[in-house]
Amino acid sequence: MMRTIVIGGGIAGLATASLLAREGREVTLLESAATVGGRAGSWEQDGFRFDTGPSWYLMPEVFEHFYRLHGTTAAEQLDLVQLDPGYRVYFEGHHEPVDIAAGRAENLAVFEGIEPGAGEALDRYLVSAESTYHDAVDRFLYTSFASMRPFASRELLGKAGRLARLLLRPLDRFAASYVSDNRLRQILGYPAVFLGSSPTMTPAMYHLMSYLDLDEGVLYPRGGFTRVIASIADLARESGVRIVTDARVTAIRTTPGARASVAGVDYVHDGQTVSLNADEVVSAADLHHTETELVAPEHRSYPERWWRRRTSGPGAVLVMLGVRGELPELSHHTLFFTEDWDENFGRIFASEASIPEPASFYACKPSATDDDVAPDGDSNLFLLIPVPADPGIGRGGVDGSGDSQVELVADLAIRRLSEWAGIPDLAERVVVRRTVGPGDFAADLNSWKGGALGPAHTLGQSAMLRGSNASKRVTGLYYAGGSTIPGIGLPMCLISAEILLKRLRGDTSTSPLPEPARDGAPAR
Structure with a gap:
């Protein structure tokens, strides 16, 4: 054997x-x-x-x-649960968040309500995203590339021109060709972060990701x-x-x-x-x-x-917060986007990288869906703040005991969440706190450069x-x-x-x- x-x-x-x-x-x-x-x-x-x-x-x-x-x-x-909204987005400079629904039709209306004509544009975008997604699953994801013969099919060669254009154009410019409002461009561009990259570095091929969240919706396993x-x-x-x-x-x-x-x-x-x-x-x-x-x-x-x-994906500061009371201002998934993404991502991926401030970040509140992750009436909150892939930023700890840069990033994210989402007493309600930094990813997971995800x-x-x-x-x-x-x-x-x-x-x-x-x- x-x-x-x-x-x-x-x-x-x-x-x-x-x-x-x-x-x-x-x-x-x-x-x-x-x-x-x-x-x-x-x-x-x-x-x-x-x-x-x-x-x-x-x-x-x-x-x-x-x-x-x-x-x-x-x-x-x-035990899978359909999230609706799939996620919520707060934007710097805008008081009201945008909720992304569980279905395509509702999201077309959301886009149209922000920018006239954007609903029809999103529909065309998602047609392209769905087609590209199925091409990827059928032709690229389930292969080891040990042989190139399967890629010489007549069907695939007929799509070569379109695929080449999607590979050579960055995602941010591709999204901008469909919608003008910066908030909508960010919604279409943020999947690049899932890929350990930025919208300016990620090929437009990956607009296929938008088919997953804007059309198929987001699930959660209890x-x-x-x-x-x-x-x-x-x-x-x-x-x-x-x-x-x-x-x-x-x-x-x-x-x-x-x-x-x-x-x-x-x-x-x-x-x-x-x-x-x-x-x-x-x-x-x-x-x-x-x-x-x-x-x-x-x-x-x-x-x-x-x-x-090679280029590493970003590092991350993770913040786990046990919060007394409910947080109705947040959805199960909530994103916080700064206005100037070029500066935000530029600092993370620059040759002389630095921690962006203000920084875009992500918040997850599983207690919105799952009864077993927090005491009755309280909230479980997980924050992810992208930072450069650099173990020198430090390691996290419990109750503020992590390295100074890691704890500062956490404090600033908590403050920004509090201000943007309108939860002025958030910091006072935190009763459990733990942070994780790039140094932890390097030490505990042997992650290259302390990256949170892997190569971009x-x-x-x-x-x-x-x-x-x-x-x-x-x-x-x-x-x-x-x-x-x-x-x-x-x-x-x-x-x-x-x-x-x-x-x-x-x-x-x-x-x-x-x-x-x-x-x-x-x-x-």
Whole structure:
């Protein structure tokens, strides 16, 4: 039986381990932390529970497809709730927020109410976004690019001109060609942040993201993303995966020779170094950490000189607040946008980066939907403030004990939220507080440059240009997760697990794997 080791127990590692175990491999997953989840972690204090990472349930069909590959469904695994409004946006200089509804027709009316003609423009924008989204799912997301032959189809070649234009035009200019009001441009441009980039750096191809939130709507799994991780970990164990926590991998061992093969890994567990042999190793840990710390220098596909030419996504300061009382001014998801985005994002991604002030940021209030995340009558609040990817900004802490720059960013965001949303006593009502900074992402997750997400989705870091999911120098060494193909986000991490399985099978197709038949129904 093929022996496989998976490094990292985030969603990509769990999903990869589960799929490979179902393929008949003997799989051991090694996670350095005490619990699985990675970025999608959880923290509790005094009756308040917080997801410490992802909070948007988008691309539901990707989750559904993954569950169906395991003979189950999202409905059987999760209690999904449709959010309406999907999210709320406060804009600097405007007193009234804008609510984005759960459906397309309502959002066309929202746009039209802000700018005459914008409703029809949004309709055209979403037609393009939907078409591009389905092209991406069918042709680009579920492939390892191990063969370019599938891209020579007549259908795809016929779309080459349009796709090229979308790749070469930045998202902000593309959005501006449809609407004039700065607020509407920002609503269409903000998905770039999900991709670890900015609207000026992200190709217009990614306007497909607007189809997800403005047309399909936003869902929430009760129990939060902790529940999503638990469901996938359960499937992995049921598939036969052996999960070992508190297991910090220190090296990927290889056979001697110019063209080395995987031999296994060394890891530390309970203070002892353990050597575990394997025929394959899949690292779902940060790719930079894997290549520059775990692989011997002569066997690195992506050495440090390669990373010097890459662009990291932003870092982040995370703020978890337990607040006494209700916060009706906030939706489940609320965004706060500054007027001057060029200055805001420019400071984050500049060669001499600095923390923007004022800064755009995001607030999540799961207690709007979930009864179990805060004491009765109180509110759970999670803030994410994008900052430069720089561990020197510092680490966070509990009750204001984090490094000074991290706590200052948190204080300013709380103050701005209080002013813009009209909650003057917000700071006085906070009874639980924890911060996380770029230094924590670097130390706890081995994240390159302390980034919160991974390499940015710029033109040179998308699709086949993002980097392979197989080592060029070590036979049997593979990669999965947000720092390799297809990219950032929980759905992308699930897809990364599937395209790795396809690579190992020698499957160069571009579409999702067929789903097994279930309850007498034909396979999908």
